[in-house]
Amino acid sequence: AADIANDLTTVLATEEEILAKLNEIAAQVAKDYEPDSLVLVGVLKGAVMVMADFSRALPMLVPMDWMAVSSYGAGTRSSGVVQIRKDLDTDIHDKHVLIVEDIIDSGLTLSWLLENFAARGAASVEVFALFRKPEAAKVEVHCRYVGFDIPNEFVVGYGLDYAERYRNLRDVAVLAPHVYS
Numbered sequence: 001a002a003d004i005a006n007d008l009t010t011v012l013a014t015e016e017e018i019l020a021k022l023n024e025i026a027a028q029v030a031k032d033y034e035p036d037s038l039v040l041v042g043v044l045k046g047a048v049m050v051m052a053d054f055s056r057a058l059p060m061l062v063p064m065d066w067m068a069v070s071s072y073g074a075g076t077r078s079s080g081v082v083q084i085r086k087d088l089d090t091d092i093h094d095k096h097v098l099i100v101e102d103i104i105d106s107g108l109t110l111s112w113l114l115e116n117f118a119a120r121g122a123a124s125v126e127v128f129a130l131f132r133k134p135e136a137a138k139v140e141v142h143c144r145y146v147g148f149d150i151p152n153e154f155v156v157g158y159g160l161d162y163a164e165r166y167r168n169l170r171d172v173a174v175l176a177p178h179v180y181s
């Protein structure tokens with residue numbers, strides 16, 4: 001376990017900073033939506049941690065559903081091909097959907113999801129992404145709630161993986177290049 005530290009360089013957000021940000025955004029979301037109007041959709045697997053903490057920061061009950069999509073496989077770069085691995089369990093027709101994501105990198109995953117949800121007849125679809133890499137954008141995605149804008153580096157922790165590793169780290173940090181090069 002001690003050698004995990006060798007795989008990481010800069011810490012971009014500590015657990016404490018993340019939780020403080022989630023509280024801020026939860027308060028804003030609670031103001032923006034009518035009570036009982038909102039459905040959270042988490043994007044598996046990366047958004048598991050942010051969904052768990054963000055949903056509990058909201059001062060109201062909220063239904064949660066999940067999509068599992070993957071565009072990265074085991075590599076560090078988006079393939080651009082989005083695969084559904086698990087669809088929603090619920091009908092979002094006429095619902096106000098807030099997609100909960102860990103990170104917007106190229107934007108390809110979210111732009112695909114936004115189109116997909118619009119086609120299902122959602123009343124509204126907005127995005128909350130804990131992290132965003134503005135320099136990595138290949139498509140513009142309108143994101144109503146953003147936690148942190150970060151540099152275009154490969155980051156792990158708090159749900160974010162490299163080849164399924166590092167998701168259960170509490171902080172978010174830059175992965176050292178020797179790990180993937």
Ligand code: PRP
Pocket residue numbers: 043044045046047069070071072073078101102103104105106107108109110161
């Ligand atoms: C990661 C991340 C986002 C997406 C962002 O998911 O969790 O969902 O990539 O990248 P993009 O903006 O370039 O599309 P990934 O496909 O690795 O699946 P995972 O959540 O299971 O790790």
Ligand code: MN
Pocket residue numbers: 043044045046047069
């Ligand atoms: Mn993901």
Ligand code: MG
Pocket residue numbers: 046072160161162
């Ligand atoms: Mg991943």
